[in-house]
Amino acid sequence: MTERSAVGIVRNVAKVWLALLGLLALTVGTALLPLGLWNTVLNTVIALIKVVLIGLCFMELLRHDSLPRLMAVVALFFLLIQLGQTISEHLTRGISTTPWTPPAQRAPLQHGGVDAATPSRRAYPAPGH
Amino acid sequence: MSLTTIDDAGRLETVRLGMWAFLASELMFFGPLLLGWAYGRISMPDGFAWASRQTDLWLGTLNTAILLSSSAAMALAVQLSALQLKRQVGRCLLACAALGVVFLLIKFYEWHREWAEHLFPGPDFAGPAHTGAPYFFVVYFSATFLHAIHLTIGIGVTLTMWRRVHKSLGPLPQPALHAAGLYWHFVDVVWVALFPMLYLVERTP
Amino acid sequence: MSDFQLHPVAATAHAAQVDTLFYCMLALTGTVALALAFLITFFSIKYRKGSNARRDHPPTQNRALELSWMAIPLLLFLGVFGWAAWLYAQAYQPAANAMTVFVVAKQWMWKVQHDNGRREINELHVAVGQPVRLMLASEDVIHSFYVPAFRIKQDVIPGRYTSISFNADRAGTYELYCAVYCGTAHATMEGRVIVMPPADYARWLESGDQADGLSSYGQTLYRQYGCSGCHDAGAGNAPALTGLFGQPVQLADGRRVIADEGWLREAILQPHANRVAGYPPNMPAFAGQLQEEELAALIAYLRRK
Amino acid sequence: MSSYLTEGPTLRQWLTTTDHKKVAILYAIAITLFFFIGGAAAVIIRLELATPQGDLVPAQTYNELFTAHGVIMVWFFLIPSIPSVLGNFLIPLMIGARDLAFPRLNLASWYIYLIGGVGTLWGMLLGGVDTGWTFYTPFSTMFSNSHVIIVVLSVFFTGFSSILTGLNFIVTIHRLRAPGLTWFKLPLFVWAHYATSIILVLATPVLAMTMVLIVIERLFQVGIFDPALGGDPLLFQHLFWFYSHPAVYIMVLPAMGVVSEIIPTFARRKIFGYRFMAYAIMGIALLGFLVWGHHMFTSGMSMYAGMTFSLLSFFVAVPSAIKVFNWTATLYKGSITFDAPMLYALGFIGLFTIGGLTGLFLAALALDVHLTHTYFVVAHFHYIMVGGAVAAYLGGIHFWWPKVTGRMYPEMWARVAAAMLFFGFNLTFFPQYLLGYEGMPRRYHSYAPEYQLLNVLSSAGASILAIGYLLPLCYLAWSLFYGRHAPSNPWEGRGLEWKTLSPPPVENFSNPVVVHSHVHEVAGEGAA
Structure with a gap:
């Protein structure tokens, strides 16, 4: 790290802090608009910008040692793998009940959500000792 | 921790690397909650939107601002420590811990209200039971509670660092300060992700 | 120790196809395993300490060799993958004229509902040559509908339907097992699939307690x-x-x-x-x-x- | 110079040590204990299965036994076995370091492990758990009346021991290598532990959180995985296998590392294709993260996801194949002796190959539909985990026994034990492949009579296996007191660990280590 003055440090941190608060205001502001799914997309993008700001400026990911950067990237990569593979399985699940139907007959998504109760489930005795 | 072959600068990088490995692990730890949320957001959008509207937007926003500010204080403490400004570093640490405590108090108040409004999932849940709203609140309470535990640990660590800085006679303990700072910022990063997930799903019906 | 047999009965065309794949893979992997066993034994004997085998210039690297034993297995694997995936897709593809039967699993029994209202417990009667599509639902935990003779298995999940199809081509009685652990009496959650000639099946369907359809x-x-x-x-x-x-x-x-x-x-x-x-x-x-x-x-x- | 064993000999000093070598021994004692507890459960299971009727123990007890066997063997023996014992002891020695990067953290990992282990045993003593080690929901959260919470929390807790060990290894391997010891001079044992550590650090927390979610769902009766409140049981399986499939590589990568040290040593030549071996290790660690869904082909998950997972599973077999071929090629033009470690290593190659090849059957979709949830799967993963990982662990224990204890083990007995384990293992588990193909589901307390012949064979093999495991316990204990004193380098090994005394001094090396050329021709100025 290069030698810096205290004033310089305070000024830099203050800039980042104000940017973060600005982004917070932006994300809350857009959340009040009825954009449906786009709310979530916007929120995610803004949150990512905030995370990157904190990572680079506060957590000093730009320091000369590259290993922490590698760690952060690898962890994010595997987090996305987990999320991506599981969610894509979930989204394509309904299709599997009628596989290989010609495209004309195939609905884009036949899945109606899995949130249903099985009514009598507790009426049957659970295994006991 | 005796390391005979590593000088101080090397020690700092070793500790930073160790801390980052730990944070990578912590990030994956929150993964299942993120996945659970994404699953619910996709398959039960209405329930999630309804449930998200029950959270207190203004307290959540305030809390986010508080945590972002605490992170800035922590960043100041860590960066000023390189200049050996002992008093200023101590004050920043104290401010950081204090903001953390305020965050927790507000969070406790929110939980208290949500409990009173029967938003805790269970037999007397106040919302539509079969729409995914209870599922949302499972994620909400689990995530905020786990975050609060992390924050409590962070406050403890920060106060310990403050004591060490306050009492130290020699140069400031750079590696320990950096580690504490990284941990604090990570807790902040988690909240930055949780805030839109829990408070901002669809505020307007 | 009755009825011991190394090769399980195959009562559907699909089962025979799975067996073909199985034996081809057995031949393939068996060849690899035997070749390796031979090489290890051969080297162990030839290059044992004190033998007078030639040991000049032992190789430490050979890129062509390494790349080839990456590429050849990979190609073979891709072939096997394609074959198995194709068969898998076939198994989940119900025939157009398939008869739908609802099966409800619960701790620890199988309840079967036929289209005409006939119900049975732990037994499933079907006709030879009649494609059947099962709609599976669970009332409590995860179970799995497994008929070894048909080489089919499908987990039964609470909260939604899963389905599996088969077309039995040999009359007989075949074991039905619950294959996913489901609690204390898991091992006894067994049943039988009884495949009958069409005429017998029609008679069976009309007999018994004639509930409403x-x-x-x-x-x-x-x-x-x-x-x-x-x-x-x-x-x-x-x-x-x-x-x-x-x-x-x-x-x-x-x-x-x-x-x-x-x-x-x-x-x-x-x-x-x-x-x-x-x-x-x-x-x-x-x-x-x-x-x-x-x-x-x-x-x-x-x-x- | 005094050895680490004579320094600080009181119990109190042992329990507060931060010396990586002593912590390794603390681990060795603990995991040996857990191995024999888990093994005892297996003995009762095999006795019960000798007859088709469920006549030895009640069904509920049987279910608790296979759960205890699985939980203890996976989390309290296999996962910590090679990394925490051999890795802990050897990584600093192999890279010329004084200790791990965070020695106190290392001791803390052991205590965390121990607390988790005691918690699990406590849960078993209270009456046990009947969910199977996979804790499938909603059975584990809504239906089981056993002590799920305490065991799940213990597993959660033990996870942190894994994470901290992995973190320690990563930092140590990055930061504490001796000058001149570049990445491609590292022993493959170190490479394997580096890859394992990445999995430990990144996969274990997912299991930990999944366990927390089980506790939340069970405690508050809210739906996360239970469909009654909108949950999805398959979500649990995704999360569980996201950890538990890479966990297989946590068990087997270090085993590959051990074998990659033993074979060149006893063939007296350099390993064939060192770089490919190192790449293969990293490749397995990476691909191992992408294939968890192959445990769920019949679970009702999306067919397209099934095909993706199946394809990726075939890819992960390629680096494994490279390793087997390269070990075999290392024998070519060697000068081979057949001491006990080498017998274990050769046994490992054979059993791992069979386990790996049968894994291909399970990766193939249509075959998996028939074979999954049956004894075929049981046989497959025992070939990898017991035939592979445990054989390599025992081989490694024998190989480095002189270095760790300063004593030689009795060679003849060790060879007998290695042979007994090989034959006992095959007799136990090969019949289970046949059972699986004939359709016998796993976790069955009683079974159809036509399966009895193969089950009897399996139980007979298990009795040989049991003696094969007790034998090393006896003669290794004996050798601690009566064994021949070991020289610094009894096997003419070429790694850095052989350049110091047996047993090593507290500081590991008397002089700082500098590596000049390839690791196998070290000109380090270690103690001598």
């Missing part, structure tokens, strides 16, 4: 629960259900779905999340009100309607 039981429920009040009134505040089954439906949230068993089940239990475009959201949710068997009956009725 599954769909007429469904019709009773349809009236009982007040479905007919809106759906048959033609008042326009609920979609008509006649001829609906198997047709595409446009939903209010923009999705287009096929009205199959899985979707109908969801639409009955969670009408708001599955509202048909152009209709008001005034149907009550039946989640928590209907038993799996009642659902099966309702769907069987809608199928006919």
